[in-house]
Amino acid sequence: MTMMRSSSSSSSTLSLLKSCKTLRNLEQVHALIIRKGSEQDHVLVTEFISICNSISPKHVTYASTVFDRVLQPNIYLWNNLLKCHCTHSSMATSINFFKRMKQSCYVAADKYTFPSLVKACSRVLALREGQVVHGLIVKYGTEFDVFVGSSLVDLYGKCGEIVNARKVFDEMLVRNEVTWTSMIVGYLKIGDHLEAKKLFDEMPQRNVFSWNVMINGFVKSGDLVSARVLFDEMPDKSMVTFDTLIDGYAKSGDMVSARSLFDQSPEKDIVSWSALISGYAQNGQPKEAVKVFNDMLSRNVKPDEYVMVSLMSASAQAGDWELAKWVDYYLSECSIDLGQNHIAAARVDMHAKCGNLERAATLFEKMPTRDLISYCSMIQGLSVHGHAVRAVALFQRMLAEGLTPDYAAFTIILSACSHADLVDEGCHFFDCMINEYSLAPLTDHYACIVSLLGRAGRLKEAYDILKELPMELHAGAWGSLLWACRVHGDVSLGKEVAGRLFKIEPQNAANYVLLSDIYAASNQWSDVNDVRNQMNEKGIRKLRGCSWL
Template identity: 60%
Template sequence: MSALVDMNAKSGNLERALKLFEEMPKRVYRLSKFSGCSIATLLKVCKTTEHLHHLHARIIRKGLEQDQFLIAEFITLSNSLASLNYSSSVFDRVISPNIFLWNSLIRGYCQKRCFQDVLSVFIRLKRQACLPDNYTFPSLIKACSSLCNVEGGKSIHGSVVRHGFEACVFVGTSLIDMYGKCGHIDDARKVFDEMTERNVVSWTAMVVGYVTVGDVVEAKKLFDAMPQRNVASWNAMIQGFVKLGDLSSARGIFDSMPEKNVVSFTTMIDGYAKSGDMVSARFLFDQSLDKDLVAWSALISGYVQNGQPNAALNFFLEMESMNVKPDEFILVSLMSACSQLGSLELAQWIDSYVSKSSINIQQDHVIAALVDMNAKSGNMERALKWFEEMPKRDLVSYCSMIQGLSIHGQGAEAIRLFNRMLTEGLVPDEVAFTIILTACSHAGLVDEGWHYFRSMKHKFCISPSPDHYACMVDLLSRSGHVKAAHDLIKSMPVEPHAGAWGALLGACKLYSDSDLAEIVANRLFELEPRNAANYVLLSNIYAAAERWIDVSLVRNKMRERGVRKIPGCSQI
């Protein structure tokens, strides 16, 4: 009978194994060792929570709850199939659990990333006078590392020494990793230097520690001294140089690798993409045989960040043709590319694609990208729908909507939405004020513009930047308040940039103020001596005022300085 149970369990027929197990003679159950062995066999092939519960019921019924090695196996399985509360309740029924059982519970909390609970379990362990072993400490140290709890880590380090496990290579490596990730590189190096035995993981942990704190020079020295390297060691050095922006050295390490994996290629691809070298990024992508979603995402986001939205869209279509399913990060990059293009038709296609995909649209970064894309593409109705469906609207999502309304000529609606944002208690930042002042400028709302401009300093304690002044100059200039715009420029506490002077020069042409235009243009000639548009604009202002001698002088100045007007062109 036991052989039949074992055969069916190992062949995956768990239902049949459980039935046979239940039919075993009662006298067999009295033999704890024999029954435990049969249940342990079933535990190894248990795949569902339902089967786990069946086995637990049989353990209770057969009086095996105090079989600590069997319960440890059960808790290990429970950690992956059930909740930690369930595992903990099974553990709590054991009288005087041994360290093997404690370690099973600690590992479960660590695997589920409940790191604070890991430390709490260790405190319970000590209170019950159970001695930890070398398998206890790596999980504890990992918990401190993940929480960046250096003080807690040092306390655990003290326990390691008190219990005599400082010579254990696995414990020592965990300490190096913890100190390195928390930025205490000197402590990590001290542990490393005091280790009597090191393996390739220990060396790699130390290299990663130096990379984490930005000391690539020391990392490279240690890397060169390694008696043995693995793929993780090489990747750590590549990541270090990429993080530093030294792509030449990173490529040198990459080319020297005896064996590359997907992480090696993806790190280099991402490095080239972020530096703007999309040619090299694409070349390495094509060379990689095993491409993960991170590599696809790195290229798409690289094209977007480098102002190549069409290339990003074409690359996405290439990915689709290869039946690679995008994740939410790729789709967010795709939406960003569409935002750059401002294509309504494309935005509608992407919106439909995202809605039909299995991606969780209600994630903050996804729905925010949908709002931004639809707003900038002119589909304000769809943008507003996504905006209102957001579980939590933040400053960024409000700014996306306000900017979209402003771009598409709905200045009054932009003002109302900005005021609603203030009512909801959100505090605008410098970018938000730039957006609302631009909206006021496009809509010619002078009074509202002055109100927001003054509230920056008096209500929100934000000193207006040159960009904010430029927005106000543009607003006043467009509305015919040319003198007020000039007075505002002269009152600026910082040097106004060319954008403010350019807006004023445009207003001088619009309102035929050639005298002020001359003052403004001369300042622009100092700021932008090679910008032909300023010369041409002043020349046209003189021509409108029939000041032909001055027109000739401006043209001569252009020739003397070698400034040439770029001829216009049309795609029609």
């Protein structure tokens, strides 16, 4: 009778444990376990640790304290807490707990011990530690277990050790879908799509996950044709599969295929909506992005932060002030956390590019942390809308705050200086880029500095920069200098620059027209005729709307 009452009590406590949803519930049941003297009940403590782990990963320490009160924990208890550590704690903590388990005289590691430990190594790509665990797996004789073997294949595949992964795979007596898929993932990681596809075709059984892995592999490699062939062959298409391919088409710029597949999907989740909106925004079709967003709202689909970032990007590209204000209002009314840095940066970028600089500045100053991207968005907005002096001041403030500018940041500030004829400032930043930040200027940077010097009439300096470069700069920089020669009437240099451009762009009529204009401005009409004759001989036609004078 006593045993029956004890069993009944344990069963009711177990039921209470399984119903726990919060830490407070768990603490109440824990108090009940202590009051009933059930702290040594392995079944209850095992379930307690599992529930503790499921409620929140932060409670691993709490679970550990309960475990530590068990005098002789069995292997199930050890494995359960080890799994918690491997999922939520650091790899070092997990390994130390495993060492403690090894030192226990009551239990020995079994086939349920090692998969969690190997996964902990996989998560941080700890190959050396994983190899040590592999040695212990062999020592304990658990290497032929399908779950242990699958975890090892996953480890070696993720670490790029494809030969070792394949060796483990080939030596396994039993393989399941996870094993096959892990091996395929390993091949995809190193870019061996042929071997991955070969293995995929050999799979005795395929599940939705294995199909998705293979399709995703082709999408990431840019092989959308092979991805679509697999997609069409897939017997049961999941929403994840649709999302993967829609996103792939959108990122490649094929919005027709992306939209067609989107319309075919049986149920559209937030990921597919986001992929389509983002695709239209990134491919220069902001109005289409807005249409899709409105369609989404009409179907009572609640946008998430990623959708809103995509919509803000579309608004910024369109430069639509009214749309930007509406998006900003919508954001203020929804439940999205506006304090997140990527949301705040997108809002600044949207308002800056739409010309609402005061609103952009207000949001910029309210940001909890301002990174390089948010600074560049604000600087570019100021520059584009004619506030180059403020842009320069903000760039200097960014440097003073210790942020390190990258290539894009220097392109933005040099462009701002060029458009506003801030010669001294532009030359200073160009020198800083090379001497202080050890960045070798790219063609865009040279184009900016050449344009800046040319507009200021410092044509020889600009020409010296171009002709001393080790690489053939793109035509834009030479074209900018040729335009400056026309503005400042430098016939001799204009002839030299035009000669360079004729080699780079032999069929570009604009270069011939500019040279002709330079000759015409100095009354060298015979040279104007020579240029015209060269164009006729080469079959180059003057662009409509260009004047010879």
